Amino acid sequence: MFDFAAKRRWFLLTALILIIVGLVLAFTPGGLRLSWDFRGGFQVMLEPNEGTTIDTVNDKLGQLGYGGVAGGIQETGGNYLIRMGDISEDERDALKAGLGEIGTVVEGETGFISPAIASRTTRDAAIAVSVATALMLVYITWAFRKVPHSFRYGTAAVVALLFNIAVTLGIFSILSRLLGWEVDPLFITALLAIIGYSVNDSIVVLDRIRENKARGIGADYDGLVNFSISETLVRSLNTSITTVLAILAVYLIVGGPIRSFLMALFVGVVAGTYSSIFVAGQLLVMWEHGDWIKIIPGVSRLQKNKA
C-alpha cells in the first residue's frame, strides 16, 4: 500500500502552488480574455458570389488573418454571417474589401454588434458559485455529522473543488496567452459542469474514510486515510479514464467550435482525480496533526535541527 499520508506535505504544497499560480495566471491582465459574446464585436453579412461556399469564406478569412473565427460562420437565407472580435475602422474596411472579392457585403446588416450577455453576469456568477460552495460545505458537514470534526470533511471537499477550478482557469489562461483562446459561453458551461460534478470524486474518498473510521480500520488516522484512498483508487481512475475517453471521442469528431468546452472539461476531470486522491484526504491528515507549518519546505528540517 502506498503511503499517501507520509507525502502529504508535497501533495498539498503542489496543490497550493497550483491554486495560487492558476488564480494569478487567470486574473492578471491578459489571462482570461472574454470573447465577442461578452465584449461585442464586428459582424459582416456576405452575399456570396456564384461558386463561393463556406469553405471559400473560411479560406478568405484565413488569408486576411482571421482564421480563428471559423466555426462561428452562420448561413442565413443563402448569405453568410461572419462574426469576430472588435476591430478598428481600418481593419473593418480591409476585411470588407477582402470579402468583397468573393461576394457582396450587405451593408445594412454589417456593423458593430453589442454584447448579448450583460457584463454584470461575471460578477453575479462569482456570487452564485460562492453561495453554491457555501451550501455544499454546509451539506457535507451535516452529512458527515456522525464523524468527529465533520466540518473538516466539508472543507476538504470545498478546497478540492477550488483546486479543480483554479487549475482549469490557470491552464485556460495559458492557452489564452499562447493561442489566443477566449472565454466564451461554452467555457462558462464547462466550468459549471466542473462545479456540479468534480466534488463527487472527493466525496467518494471522504465517504470511504467515514465508513472505515466507523469500522475501526487503520492503526491511526494516517493509516485510515491511506487505506481508504487505496480502496477507492481503482474507482477514481476508472471513472476518470472513462470520462477522458469520452471527451477525446467528442473532440476528434466535433473539435473546433467547442474546443474550449472540451479542453476545460478535460482539465477539470484530471484535476478532479488529483484533488480527490492527493488533496481532500491529505488535508484531513494535515488537519488531524495540526502541522500546517510543515507545508513550507525546509521547515521540518529546521525544527529537527533546533531540537
Added chain:
Amino acid sequence: MMQRRPTSKRPRFGSKGWALLLILAILGVSIWVMTPSGSSVLHRQEGNLGLRLGLDLQGGTHVVYRGVFDDNITADDKSRAMEAATVAIKKRVDSFGVVEPVIRKLGSASIDIQLPGVDVTEALSLIEKTAYLEFREVELKGSSVATLGDYLSENRTTFFNNSISGTRNFYLSTSQEPVAILTVSDNGSVSYTDLDGNLLDTATLAGSAAQSWMPALGKDSDGQEVPLTGAYLTSAKSQASTNQTTGVITWGVGIDWNSEGWKIFNDIAGRLYGKTSPQNDLGIVLDSELISYPTINQKSYDSAEITGSFDSKSAHLLAVQLTSGALPMPLEITYGPKSVSATLGADFTHRAFIAILIGLLVVGLFMILYYRLPGVVSAVALLIYAIVVLAIYKAIPVTLTLAGIAGFIVSLGMAVDANVLIFERMKEELSAGRTLKAAVDVGFSRAWPAIRDSNITTFIACGILYWFGSSIPTATVVMGFSVTLFIGVALSMFSAIVVTKTLMMLLAGGGFAKRLGLFGVEAKAEAKDV
C-alpha cells in the same frame, strides 16, 4: 454502522418482481412518448425524436429590424432609445419562453434577432408592436362631439379645444383603426395621416362622421395636467372574468399604476364621471388603435382593467407588451425573416450527435470489458436511462442547447459513476467470499451513502445555478445546463438504485450465481452467505 438502505436488506421475491414491472412500465411510457404520432399529448406529434434543439445546435430564424427615427434626433437620444428597445424586446421574447435567443444591437440603429425554431410569426408580431398605451376622451365642438367632417369643412388650423395639445385621432364606432390622425405643427400647418404615417387625401375624407378623440389629461402630484400613458404602469396581467348571469367568460388585462399613475387616472375619472355619454367614455388607445372605450361610472377606482375583444392569448400578449414597456420608436424589418444555420456552425448538430453516440459506446465498452457481466447490466441500465431522460425532455419540453447537452452528459457520467461505485463494492464483497446475492445486496447498501451525498451536492449546485440563471435574463446558458443536469441526476439515482439493482438481483437468482468469473472475480471454493 451508519449505512442507510434504500430498500430492506433482503428484498422478498415479490418486491423484485414489482420493481421489474415498474421499470418496464416506465420504459414503455418513455418509448410511447418518443414515437411520433398524430396526438399532441406530451408533444408526441413532433419528429426528430421530438427533441427541440436550440439556436446554437439547429439554427432558427433570423430577422434584422431597424428603428425608425426622426431625422433630427441626436445620436445620444438614438442610442438611448436603441438600448431601451433592445431591453424591451428581450423581455418580450423571454416571456414567450424562447430558449437562448440572440438579440443584439447592430450598428447604430438596427437590432439583430435570431430565434430558435422556424414558426416565429407569433413571436415577431409580439416584438414588432410598439405597445404605446395612451388614454383619450372625445373632443367637443360647442356641446356636441367634434367630427373629422367638422375639422375639414372649417379648414381648421387649430384644434377645437386648443388647450389640449397632442394629436387628434378620428374613429368610427365600427373600427378600432383611426380613419385619420391629425397633427398640427407649431407653424400652423396641418396634416392628416393614416396609421402608418402616410398622408391622406382630405377630399376623400370630407363629411366623415368619425369622432375626434384627444389625449385625456389628469393632474399629477405637482398639480400639472399631464397625459396618462403606459409609462406609469407597474404591472399588467391577463385575467378572465365570468359574467354572473350569462356565464360568458371575457378576457382583459388587469393593470396597476404607480402612485402617480393612480393620481392622474382618478383625476381623469373624477372629471369624466357623471357627464353625458359619450363624454364619460375613457378611450383606451394602443398604438393609435382604439381598443375599447369603457364608461366611467365611478368617481375613483382602485383597480383597472383594459377591456376589449380579447381571448386568453391576445390578452396575454398585450400584458407582456405593456409590462416590457413601450418601444421608444417603431421598427421596420430590413432583413428576413430568413432561416439561419446553427450558431456553432452549419453542420454542427450532425457531428454532435455522432459524438454523443460514440461517447456512449466508448463508455459502455469500457464498462463491459472491465466489469464483465455487471458491465453489460450497467450498459442496459444506461440505455434505459438515456431513453427515459430523452422522453422527459420531449414531454416537458426542454429545448436542448449545447449547455443542456453538457448537463445531460455530466448526469450520464454520474449515472456511470454510481454503477462503478456499486460494482467496485460488489467485487470487494465477492472477493471476501460472500455469495453473489449477498454481495449485490451489500454492494448496493455500502455504495449508497457516497452516491446520495455526491448527488445531493450536485443538486445544490443545480439549484443555485438555476436561481442565478433565472434572475438574469441573459444568463440562459446557465439555466439550460442546470435544468438538464437536475433531471439527469434525479434519474441517475433511480437508474443505479432501482434499474441496475433489480437487473443484478435477477441475475443473482439465475444460473450465473456460481460463475463468478463473469463478475471479474476469481471463484472461491466455498461461498458463504452472510
